[in-house]
Amino acid sequence: MIMAEPAARQDLETPAPVDEEALVRQARRGDLTAYDELVRRYQERIYATIYHMTSNHEDANDLAQESFIKAFQALKSFKGGSSFYTWLYRIAVNKTINFLKQRKNRTHMSLNDLDFNAEHDPDLVALISDKTPRRDAGLMELQEKLNAAMLKLSEPHRLVVVLHDVQGLSHDEIARIMDCNIGTVRSRLFYARQQLQGYLSDYLGPT
Amino acid sequence: MNESENNFESLRRLLALKRHEIPPPGYFNSFPSQVLSRIRAGDTAESEEFAGSSWLLRFLQVFEAKPAFVSAFASSLCLLLLLGIVYAERPDGTPKTTLLASVTQPVVSLAEATSSVLSPSSAQTGLMISTNPVLSLESVPSLFGQQNSLVQPQSSLVQSVNFWVPGN
Numbered sequence: 001m002i003m004a005e006p007a008a009r010q011d012l013e014t015p016a017p018v019d020e021e022a023l024v025r026q027a028r029r030g031d032l033t034a035y036d037e038l039v040r041r042y043q044e045r046i047y048a049t050i051y052h053m054t055s056n057h058e059d060a061n062d063l064a065q066e067s068f069i070k071a072f073q074a075l076k077s078f079k080g081g082s083s084f085y086t087w088l089y090r091i092a093v094n095k096t097i098n099f100l101k102q103r104k105n106r107t108h109m110s111l112n113d114l115d116f117n118a119e120h121d122p123d124l125v126a127l128i129s130d131k132t133p134r135r136d137a138g139l140m141e142l143q144e145k146l147n148a149a150m151l152k153l154s155e156p157h158r159l160v161v162v163l164h165d166v167q168g169l170s171h172d173e174i175a176r177i178m179d180c181n182i183g184t185v186r187s188r189l190f191y192a193r194q195q196l197q198g199y200l201s202d203y204l205g206p207t
Numbered sequence: 208m209n210e211s212e213n214n215f216e217s218l219r220r221l222l223a224l225k226r227h228e229i230p231p232p233g234y235f236n237s238f239p240s241q242v243l244s245r246i247r248a249g250d251t252a253e254s255e256e257f258a259g260s261s262w263l264l265r266f267l268q269v270f271e272a273k274p275a276f277v278s279a280f281a282s283s284l285c286l287l288l289l290l291g292i293v294y295a296e297r298p299d300g301t302p303k304t305t306l307l308a309s310v311t312q313p314v315v316s317l318a319e320a321t322s323s324v325l326s327p328s329s330a331q332t333g334l335m336i337s338t339n340p341v342l343s344l345e346s347v348p349s350l351f352g353q354q355n356s357l358v359q360p361q362s363s364l365v366q367s368v369n370f371w372v373p374g375n
Binding site for chain 2: 044118
């Protein structure tokens with residue numbers, strides 16, 4: 001199973017808005033069955049975003065649950081100015097950034113396993129092929145180095161990389177989630193990639 | 208921007224590795240039920256905790272939702288306090304009249320009570336109700352067949368007192 005594939009992006013753009021609105025209306029009236037459906041719909045993307053920000057499964061689990069609980073409690077204040085998905089994302093992102101600020105540098109990685117498809121992903125195979133300076137690097141090592149490098153980025157820069165390069169969201173969607181303009185998103189993305197490239201130069205092929 | 212995208216192509220390929228990181232099997236099957244059970248538990252705990260102070264909660268929630276109410280409430284409190292001070296400071300205000308009336312009333316009542324105690328008619332009827340011992344002017348038969356010493360002419364109850372001051 002691949003989390004937050006571009007297929008998720010397709011869902012984002014056409015998430016059957018009528019159904020979602022009806023579910024949100026029912027959930028606002030306290031209908032937990034409707035809210036259960038909303039949780040099922042967005043749990044993977046919300047969890048994945050938090051996981052990629054924290055690099056820790058237990059923290060991601062707690063924060064994802066708390067985000068959905070907070071969203072349910074705050075549903076009455078949801079005016080519908082943005083989509084429920086964007087609003088939910090904002091809650092999750094704010095919660096995660098607050099958590100990371102409190103935790104500061106006390107980082108402890110608890111990484112999820114790679115799925116079976118990783119070994120057959122042509123891009124990844126290319127990375128660990130003879131073109132890579134570190135030929136002995138296995139996927140597990142690559143995963144650890146990548147997560148360690150991600151944690152070196154500041155929270156806003158890490159978030160842009162996660163939302164764009166991992167989750168596949170557009171600049172516009174990221175700007176709405178982060179409540180900033182597209183220019184800021186682009187500049188943050190550029191700077192974050194530069195930083196990552198520096199941290200991971202041993203594992204990247206020639207550009 | 209396309210040029211920069213090309214510059215970061217290998218980095219993007221490496222970042223694709225993160226999409227293959229997956230939580231333990233079955234994790235997303237139990238996730239919604241965990242969220243809902245926590246919501247239900249939270250509702251129960253909240254309703255038990257705040258059952259007695261629900262009106263206070265609603266009051267505070269209004270403040271949270273509309274901060275303008277906070278300033279309006281504070282202003283009205285200040286205004287009330289100011290009005291109270293001004294009203295109390297007025298020289299011909301009604302509160303003083305009321306106070307005077309309430310002070311004089313017991314005095315009149317006390318005088319009436321005294322007169323009623325001293326009047327033989329009321330003493331005879333025995334309608335006085337008091338927790339204090341009342342000296343009755345009615346003659347009480349003595350156990351020894353004599354008049355009670357307390358029952359004497361009213362003039363004999365008044366005695367002149369001469370205090371001797373040393374050095375005078």
